[in-house]
Amino acid sequence: MAAQQLQQVGNARTYRHIYGPTPQKQQQQHQHQQQVAAAPTGESGSEKRSPHGIEEAASETGTKVSPGKKKQMRHPSEVGIVFDSEFCVQEEQVSVQQLEVLDARLASAQSRLAKDAIRTAYLALADFYKTKRGDFPEALKKLLKSLEYCHNSRQTGHVCLQIMELGMASKNYPKVRDYITKAQHTSDLVSQEDDFAGKLKAASALVTMLHERKYRDAALQFLSIPANLTTQFNSVLSAEDIVLYGTLLGLATLSRSELQTNLLNGSNFKGRLELLPPLRDALYHYVRADYKSCLELLNGHMIRHDFLGLDMYLSGSSGETNGNHVDALLTMIRNKFVVQYCEPYTKVSLPTMASCFGVSTEEIESMVVDLIQQGKLPGSRISSHSQTLHTKTLTQKERHHQMARRVAQLGDKFANESHSMLLRLSCIEHNVIVASDTNQYRGRNRRGRDPLPIVLRDDHDDDDDVSINSGPIDVDDDSDDMMDFSATGGAAPFLQ
Numbered sequence: 001m002a003a004q005q006l007q008q009v010g011n012a013r014t015y016r017h018i019y020g021p022t023p024q025k026q027q028q029q030h031q032h033q034q035q036v037a038a039a040p041t042g043e044s045g046s047e048k049r050s051p052h053g054i055e056e057a058a059s060e061t062g063t064k065v066s067p068g069k070k071k072q073m074r075h076p077s078e079v080g081i082v083f084d085s086e087f088c089v090q091e092e093q094v095s096v097q098q099l100e101v102l103d104a105r106l107a108s109a110q111s112r113l114a115k116d117a118i119r120t121a122y123l124a125l126a127d128f129y130k131t132k133r134g135d136f137p138e139a140l141k142k143l144l145k146s147l148e149y150c151h152n153s154r155q156t157g158h159v160c161l162q163i164m165e166l167g168m169a170s171k172n173y174p175k176v177r178d179y180i181t182k183a184q185h186t187s188d189l190v191s192q193e194d195d196f197a198g199k200l201k202a203a204s205a206l207v208t209m210l211h212e213r214k215y216r217d218a219a220l221q222f223l224s225i226p227a228n229l230t231t232q233f234n235s236v237l238s239a240e241d242i243v244l245y246g247t248l249l250g251l252a253t254l255s256r257s258e259l260q261t262n263l264l265n266g267s268n269f270k271g272r273l274e275l276l277p278p279l280r281d282a283l284y285h286y287v288r289a290d291y292k293s294c295l296e297l298l299n300g301h302m303i304r305h306d307f308l309g310l311d312m313y314l315s316g317s318s319g320e321t322n323g324n325h326v327d328a329l330l331t332m333i334r335n336k337f338v339v340q341y342c343e344p345y346t347k348v349s350l351p352t353m354a355s356c357f358g359v360s361t362e363e364i365e366s367m368v369v370d371l372i373q374q375g376k377l378p379g380s381r382i383s384s385h386s387q388t389l390h391t392k393t394l395t396q397k398e399r400h401h402q403m404a405r406r407v408a409q410l411g412d413k414f415a416n417e418s419h420s421m422l423l424r425l426s427c428i429e430h431n432v433i434v435a436s437d438t439n440q441y442r443g444r445n446r447r448g449r450d451p452l453p454i455v456l457r458d459d460h461d462d463d464d465d466v467s468i469n470s471g472p473i474d475v476d477d478d479s480d481d482m483m484d485f486s487a488t489g490g491a492a493p494f495l496q
Helices: 002-009 012-019 023-038 041-045 054-061 085-112 115-133 136-147 153-170 173-183 187-192 194-210 215-223 239-253 256-264 271-275 277-287 291-299 301-308 325-342 350-357 361-374 396-429
Strands: 347-349 381-383 388-390 432-436 454-456 466-468 473-475 483-485 491-495
Touching: 085 115, 115 136, 115 153, 136 153, 153 173, 153 187, 153 194, 173 194, 194 215, 194 239, 215 239, 215 256, 239 256, 239 271, 239 277, 239 325, 256 277, 271 277, 277 291, 291 325, 291 350, 325 350, 325 361, 347 350, 350 361, 350 388, 361 381, 396 432
Parallel strands: none
Antiparallel strands: 347 388, 381 388, 432 491, 454 466, 473 483, 483 491
16 A cells, blocks of 8 residues: 555655645544534444445545445545554654754765765765655755766766656656756666666656657657566556557557557567556457457456556646546547548448447447548548448549559669669679778778779679779778778778
8 A cells, every 4th residue: 555655665744745634634523523522422322334434434524425426535534544643753753863864974975075975965865855755856956966976977877867767756757858868878878788778768758658748659669668678667667557558559559560560579569468468459459450349448447447547647637737648548549440440431331330349329420520520531421311421432533643652662662672682693793792890981081082983893704894883992001902992871892
């Protein structure tokens, strides 16, 4: 439970803020005590208590709880959670002593001008304000101060990662984006530590989804997170969260072929799907165009209530400007399914479509009307008499132009592939090997000569000349049997 976790870390202020008695609750308890004192003994002793504490809380507050109605905002004490005031008093005393020790350690480090000690003291203060006090703005100030005393890129990268974690907890997404960019410049950490690069991708995907609302870009970023990132970033994102967000965003924005390639057959994401079997099954249903089964899994109790409705990022809060992402994503998925269902047909029966989606005819008609108004089904019309949807049909001229464009694209692709194949065969025939060059020179070569075309001739047959106009010629002075052709684009073919 959250109350037990707060007590374990000693965060008394957050515990009192969430579970402590409010002024209204204290007034209601005082009124109830006066009523109990004035009431006869038999009446107070004949009250019935519910095993779950709901009716008990209702009798104490003087409110009635109907069996089929849920209250939107209820105090934790109304569901049987007891507020521990002694814990708050003890932890407040302990936290004051800890803060004095940490401040004294920082002052000592500053008097000695020890950069490492100052950085460590600021990090300890940031952790104290984050875990013991729940004061995220003050913790952020201490982290920014510690960033000034980092003397190498590794320390800077790890502090940036802590700032990102704090920004995600406080929902300060612009600050997270700024320090993702800063951490990406620590090339030694990004290249040497796979976990660090994966954490940056995960944080970037979350900001893209939650703050920027670019769902397609966020889906591709979630799919690119390395498979070895599992529990290393649990303070921000778990392995199950990666599966949940990647699958929902993929269903909402990616095509069927992209889902098949990147999710079901992708090296980074295929193994993760076993963590959430319902989402895996929903993907398979969508690939087979079984929209009804897919929507039933997404709207069912297991997914909607356990994973989506209670998710800290997707569900959002009433104070957020971006709102709830769950409803937006599920609406996008449903609309995408309806559009894909109508694409192959010129006339669609609304009752048949309703049975395929598991809804009533009136509901599917309302969905189609919304899609026509949004321009996602252009030129479509609904016949209320026959209950059919008439989609826009292409004329003979439009079909001809569409086919011509496809043929032109295929022709260009075939020509490029054929040219590349012939060039490769010619290079192999004349012993020309293309290899990477560690010393890449652009424009002018190392001796200042301008790039010149290279012509390689076969002495055995004058007809089989090969012309390579790739860059400047550079003759190696130490070897007579090797010529280094430093290409302008970075590749260096050489003749041996």
